[in-house]
Amino acid sequence: MxxxxxxxxxxxxxxxxxxxxxxATGTRPDAEKPLQPTxxxxxxxxxxxxxxxPVTAVFPLRQGSAKQVYESPLGWRQVTGFSLPGDVLxxxxxEAPAHSVSALALQDTECCVVPVxxxxxxxxxxxxxxxxxxxxxxxxxxxxxxxxxVGSMKAAQRLAMLLLDLDAEHRxxxxxxxxxxxxxxxxxxxxxxxxxxxxxxxxxSRFASVGLISVRQRRLRLIDRDGLAxxxxxxxxxxxxxxxxxxxxxxxxxxxxxx
Amino acid sequence: MxxxxxxxxxxxxxxxxxxxxxxATGTRPDAEKPLQPTxxxxxxxxxxxxxxxPVTAVFPLRQGSAKQVYESPLGWRQVTGFSLPGDVLxxxxxEAPAHSVSALALQDTECCVVPVxxxxxxxxxxxxxxxxxxxxxxxxxxxxxxxxxVGSMKAAQRLAMLLLDLDAEHRxxxxxxxxxxxxxxxxxxxxxxxxxxxxxxxxxSRFASVGLISVRQRRLRLIDRDGLAxxxxxxxxxxxxxxxxxxxxxxxxxxxxxx
DNA sequence: CGCAGTATTGAAGTAGGTCAAATGTAGTGG
DNA sequence: CCACTACATTTGACCTACTTCAATACTGCG
Numbered sequence: 001m002x003x004x005x006x007x008x009x010x011x012x013x014x015x016x017x018x019x020x021x022x023x024a025t026g027t028r029p030d031a032e033k034p035l036q037p038t039x040x041x042x043x044x045x046x047x048x049x050x051x052x053x054p055v056t057a058v059f060p061l062r063q064g065s066a067k068q069v070y071e072s073p074l075g076w077r078q079v080t081g082f083s084l085p086g087d088v089l090x091x092x093x094x095e096a097p098a099h100s101v102s103a104l105a106l107q108d109t110e111c112c113v114v115p116v117x118x119x120x121x122x123x124x125x126x127x128x129x130x131x132x133x134x135x136x137x138x139x140x141x142x143x144x145x146x147x148x149x150v151g152s153m154k155a156a157q158r159l160a161m162l163l164l165d166l167d168a169e170h171r172x173x174x175x176x177x178x179x180x181x182x183x184x185x186x187x188x189x190x191x192x193x194x195x196x197x198x199x200x201x202x203x204x205s206r207f208a209s210v211g212l213i214s215v216r217q218r219r220l221r222l223i224d225r226d227g228l229a230x231x232x233x234x235x236x237x238x239x240x241x242x243x244x245x246x247x248x249x250x251x252x253x254x255x256x257x258x259x
Numbered sequence: 260m261x262x263x264x265x266x267x268x269x270x271x272x273x274x275x276x277x278x279x280x281x282x283a284t285g286t287r288p289d290a291e292k293p294l295q296p297t298x299x300x301x302x303x304x305x306x307x308x309x310x311x312x313p314v315t316a317v318f319p320l321r322q323g324s325a326k327q328v329y330e331s332p333l334g335w336r337q338v339t340g341f342s343l344p345g346d347v348l349x350x351x352x353x354e355a356p357a358h359s360v361s362a363l364a365l366q367d368t369e370c371c372v373v374p375v376x377x378x379x380x381x382x383x384x385x386x387x388x389x390x391x392x393x394x395x396x397x398x399x400x401x402x403x404x405x406x407x408x409v410g411s412m413k414a415a416q417r418l419a420m421l422l423l424d425l426d427a428e429h430r431x432x433x434x435x436x437x438x439x440x441x442x443x444x445x446x447x448x449x450x451x452x453x454x455x456x457x458x459x460x461x462x463x464s465r466f467a468s469v470g471l472i473s474v475r476q477r478r479l480r481l482i483d484r485d486g487l488a489x490x491x492x493x494x495x496x497x498x499x500x501x502x503x504x505x506x507x508x509x510x511x512x513x514x515x516x517x518x
Numbered sequence: 519c520g521c522a523g524t525a526t527t528g529a530a531g532t533a534g535g536t537c538a539a540a541t542g543t544a545g546t547g548g
Numbered sequence: 549c550c551a552c553t554a555c556a557t558t559t560g561a562c563c564t565a566c567t568t569c570a571a572t573a574c575t576g577c578g
Contacts, residue, residue, distance in 0.1 A: 070403050070406075070407060072403075072404055072407045072408075073404070074491070074492055076407050076408075076411055076412065078406065078407045078410050078411055080403070080406065093352050093353050093395070093396075093399065094352050094353075094392040094395040094396045094399065095389075095392050096392075096396050100396075100399065100400070100403070130354075133353045133354050133355075136352070136353040137352075137353045137355050137359075140352065140353065140359065140399075141359070143402065143403070143406065144329050144331075144339070144359070144402070145331055145332070146406065147329075147337065147339065147402065147405065147406050147409065148329060148331045148335050148337045149331075149335075150406065150409050150410045150453065151337050151409045151450075151452075151453035152335055152337055152450075152453060153335065154533080154534095155533075155534070185556065185557090186556075186557065186558095187556085191410075191411075193410075194409065194410030194411060195534075195535090196534075196535060196536080197556090197557080198534090198535075198536085198557095198558085198559085199533090199534060199535075201557060201558055201559080202534090202558085202559080204558095205558075205559080217542075217543075217556080217557070218556095218557095232333070233333055413565080413566095414565075414566070444523095444524070444525090445524075445525065445526095446524085454566080454567090455566075455567060455568080456524090456525080457525095457526085457527085457566090457567075457568080458565090458566060458567075460525060460526055460527080461526080461527080461566095463526095464526070464527080475574095476524080476525070476574075476575075477524095477525095
């Protein structure tokens with residue numbers, strides 16, 4: 001846990017090619033790997049950094065998970081995303097001097113600390129710079145998809161989208177099973193999707209009752225990904241209570257890609 | 260209209276310090292102003308650029324107005340913002356190689372064309388670079404506020420927010436009167452705010468009926484900015500039909516700042 | 519004038535919010 | 549280990565803000 005050695009999350013880390021902690025990469029000689037970040041342990045619920053505070057470092061996530069929370073000038077609060085091991089917290093686009101959101105640990109969490117000076121130094125490398133910017137662009141794209149989802153999709157679609165995304169991230173991290181554990185509360189999910197916690201809970205139960213998933217508290221298992229994708233794409237009126245007996249051969253979805 | 264001379268919008272333009280078309284700035288000697296952009300006329304409804312297409316130039320808006328439209332992978336479309344003269348269209352953060360949204364002219368529109376090479380050249384100047392990045396950050400902040408609005412505010416709040424923002428932009432451009440003309444349709448407004456056009460129309464009527472604004476079609480006049488700010492801040496249950504006779508002295512709003 | 523696009527207004531339906539109660543889970547200290 | 553508390557989740561019943569459907573009016577343009 002507090003062992004500074006390479007963790008599995010390192011293999012997905014943005015800094016893996018320049019970090020001493022990361023396992024050697026086959027393709028590169030790794031002649032120079034000057035980055036040896038310190039580590040930081042954050043207990044569940046605590047902030048890794050806070051919105052508005054100056055950016056002094058970025059934080060590759062090693063263990064645990066976090067949520068990003070944005071607080072608007074009028075005091076409205078909204079979750080804008082979740083992060084898993086391998087993600088880098090605190091990367092601000094456009095050379096922002098201050099964090100645009102807060103990051104709160106969803107559980108006891110460990111992350112690396114990469115000072116901005118080190119980051120800036122490495123940004124001199126074109127390849128590295130490009131990959132950092134690609135990550136930033138991906139984040140921006142995600143937020144836009146969230147905006148469209150919240151702005152024009154139904155509750156069931158939004159939740160299906162989130163589940164598919166969480167599953168995709170889980171698999172990208174090597175999870176071969178379909179079981180995942182939700183680190184975030186129903187309230188967090190509701191905030192992200194622009195719903196209430198009751199709606200999220202009901203929807204999860206409904207998904208389960210029609211055989212799309214199984215849920216018990218925070219243990220979740222995706223059973224029918226295609227079905228979820230259909231819900232996401234809204235090809236499916238999503239049976240209110242009991243599925244209309246006529247199951248029309250679960251049609252394929254042209255674009256099931258979540259997020 | 261097609262006269263290439265300086266327009267009033269130039270005085271707000273990001274490029275004013277480096278552009279030959281812009282009026283001389285008092286503070287700087289303008290020794291070097293190597294930018295002399297070509298101009299582009301876009302008829303109402305046409306695209307200035309399209310989402311996914313490579314970024315070849317950015318487009319300072321001279322006359323007219325435009326909307327940004329994002330199309331999600333699944334085909335959902337949403338307006339993400341409106342632009343007025345002085346704004347720069349097509350500025351993509353993170354060195355994105357392609358436009359992340361489309362820009363459609365809301366009326367016959369004229370804009371400058373600044374090739375990306377020229378932009379990149381001027382980015383060498385620290386002051387200029389900083390101001391460009393500040394604009395990008397401001398845009399990102401706007402989108403986040405929109406996300407929170409759509410995700411957790413009521414319809415009336417969202418609309419009040421938009422009206423206050425449009426008004427603020429109008430005044431920033433020198434408009435001293437409280438009258439403004441909406442270049443966008445009710446449908447566009449509805450899309451931006453995550454509502455239906457009928458709701459927008461009804462809400463405008465309701466705002467008018469309680470004396471916050473006056474509207475007729477696309478002519479709009481803000482009558483009670485403080486009242487709108489109160490609606491935005493939700494200090495006000497927003498009378499359903501006829502105000503509940505007890506008017507509690509229209510309280511001050513701590514943070515009436517829209518967007 | 520008459521048509522096409524845009525806006526307003528009404529009536530009815532519903533998705534999701536709100537309020538409230540019951541159950542489950544985890545943490546704490548005895 | 550267990551009792552007790554605090555909090556998260558589920559579920560139900562009701563309600564309303566918003567959508568949907570539909571009809572009517574306004575504006576601009578050939």
